[in-house]
Amino acid sequence: MNELINIPEYQVSQFNRLFRDVIEKNFSYVRIKGEISEIKRATRGQLYLTLKDDESILSGVIWDNKKRDLQFNPEAGMEVVVTGKITTWSKFKTTYQVDIDKVELAGEGALLKLIEDRKQRLKAKGIFDTEHKRTLPFLPNKIGVITSPTGSVIHDIINRIQDRFPTNIDVWPVAVQGHDAAETIINAIKGFNSVIFQDKPDVIIIARGGGSTEDLMAFNDEELAEVVFKSVIPIISAIGHETDTTIIDYVSDLRASTPTAAAEKVVPMRIDLERIINNLSQRLSHCVQNDFTKYNDQLINLSKFLKEPNLVITIFKERLKGIVENLCKEIDLIVRKNIYSLNNYKKLLRSPRDAVQIKKDKLQNFSKNLDRCVNENLRNLKKELNKFESLLFSNSMSKTLKKGYSIISKSKKIINNSKLIQPVDEVKIQFFDKSIDVKIKKIN
Numbered sequence: 001m002n003e004l005i006n007i008p009e010y011q012v013s014q015f016n017r018l019f020r021d022v023i024e025k026n027f028s029y030v031r032i033k034g035e036i037s038e039i040k041r042a043t044r045g046q047l048y049l050t051l052k053d054d055e056s057i058l059s060g061v062i063w064d065n066k067k068r069d070l071q072f073n074p075e076a077g078m079e080v081v082v083t084g085k086i087t088t089w090s091k092f093k094t095t096y097q098v099d100i101d102k103v104e105l106a107g108e109g110a111l112l113k114l115i116e117d118r119k120q121r122l123k124a125k126g127i128f129d130t131e132h133k134r135t136l137p138f139l140p141n142k143i144g145v146i147t148s149p150t151g152s153v154i155h156d157i158i159n160r161i162q163d164r165f166p167t168n169i170d171v172w173p174v175a176v177q178g179h180d181a182a183e184t185i186i187n188a189i190k191g192f193n194s195v196i197f198q199d200k201p202d203v204i205i206i207a208r209g210g211g212s213t214e215d216l217m218a219f220n221d222e223e224l225a226e227v228v229f230k231s232v233i234p235i236i237s238a239i240g241h242e243t244d245t246t247i248i249d250y251v252s253d254l255r256a257s258t259p260t261a262a263a264e265k266v267v268p269m270r271i272d273l274e275r276i277i278n279n280l281s282q283r284l285s286h287c288v289q290n291d292f293t294k295y296n297d298q299l300i301n302l303s304k305f306l307k308e309p310n311l312v313i314t315i316f317k318e319r320l321k322g323i324v325e326n327l328c329k330e331i332d333l334i335v336r337k338n339i340y341s342l343n344n345y346k347k348l349l350r351s352p353r354d355a356v357q358i359k360k361d362k363l364q365n366f367s368k369n370l371d372r373c374v375n376e377n378l379r380n381l382k383k384e385l386n387k388f389e390s391l392l393f394s395n396s397m398s399k400t401l402k403k404g405y406s407i408i409s410k411s412k413k414i415i416n417n418s419k420l421i422q423p424v425d426e427v428k429i430q431f432f433d434k435s436i437d438v439k440i441k442k443i444n
Helices: 012-026 108-125 152-164 181-193 222-230 247-251 259-266 270-304 309-348 352-394 397-402
Strands: 029-041 047-052 057-062 079-089 095-105 142-147 168-173 203-208 235-239 407-410 426-430 435-439
Touching: 012 079, 029 057, 029 095, 047 079, 108 222, 108 247, 142 152, 142 181, 152 168, 152 203, 152 259, 168 181, 181 203, 181 222, 203 259, 222 247, 235 247, 235 259
Parallel strands: 057 095, 142 168, 142 203, 203 235
Antiparallel strands: 029 047, 029 079, 047 057, 079 095, 407 426, 426 435
16 A cells, blocks of 8 residues: 555646657657558648558658658558657547658559559550540640659750750649659649640640659559540650650550650651652652653644644635535425425315315204104103003002902001001091991901
8 A cells, every 4th residue: 555655646748748758769760561541631731641550550640741752642551661750649638640751662562563453443444545545746836845844854855856856845844753743743734735725735745754663653643644544635655764664654645765755756857857858849840840741742742733724724614515515405305395295285185165064064964863863762752651651550559449459547547467456446448439437346
């Protein structure tokens, strides 16, 4: 119990300060290896990381003023080595974290695996396909260059283009290494393609000198690759040396092994163009001279066939005379044929009186025939009428009653069935000369 009395007593803030002193005095700068399991961006720009291994986790922070020194953007799932100081925090809760100054991928293999994973994702989207590659202009009016404003790359490109074929160059300065490099290059590509950018370049060169895989990570950025793919202006990538290959090399419309090679690909040699033009000019002059000689010889040969004008006129006069004579003969022949035809038609013509008389005779014949037919039809109809009259009389009711038949009626309706008569009914019997009323007493 006495031992507990000797235990020192601290205020909370006093103990936290002592604990911070212990941590910071024993751990200056440290290098910690682990996998990024979580990453958050704060409103003030700092990044909060959570590092883990198989057994535990450790919090870390990258302040905004240190992000620009990063060689790549940290992502969840990366295996990294961070360098920084261990700091404590005890205002709202007690915790400690590593204040990160530098982030490195844990080995070249991890970095290459990250690049390969990105490459496979982009390849699956189809942005590497050759069918999307745009054709470079043969002789651009302006060339846009996206690169660092310092260093030898921009000077090599400008000097090489001026040596080959002097062309307008528009340089968009960017960072080619570090945390913000990919973002500045993206802004440059979008700026050149923007509708508000007047006098756009006909082709864009993205260039940087050589470096390690980690130095070139900005050019392996996925968002940058998609922006290069969407660019309306053709893009040449010229990153590093011939052996260096980045993701935008697969997306760009043409890959150059070096920035100098990009300058050679974007414009032809002026002296070569002049030589070609001179050769074409000489060939054109030679062709024109050959054609002139050929047509001149043809003209000389044709002139030999030309005759004296008077002779030509005499020949055409003779031809015209022969044509006129033939025409007169044809006209005379046609006139004679028409006269002959007219005489024949004249013979066929008759006097109108004769025609009228013929028509009258025919009309009289038609009238006689009509009277005869009408009278004959009338007699036939009378015979038919007499025949029907005799038939009708022989079948009349009075004739039938005279033969001994009678008609029984009831209420002025003829009775033709015994079922229509009931006892005590009164019926009328009609004979040929008289009728009698009868009352039915019994029906057998």
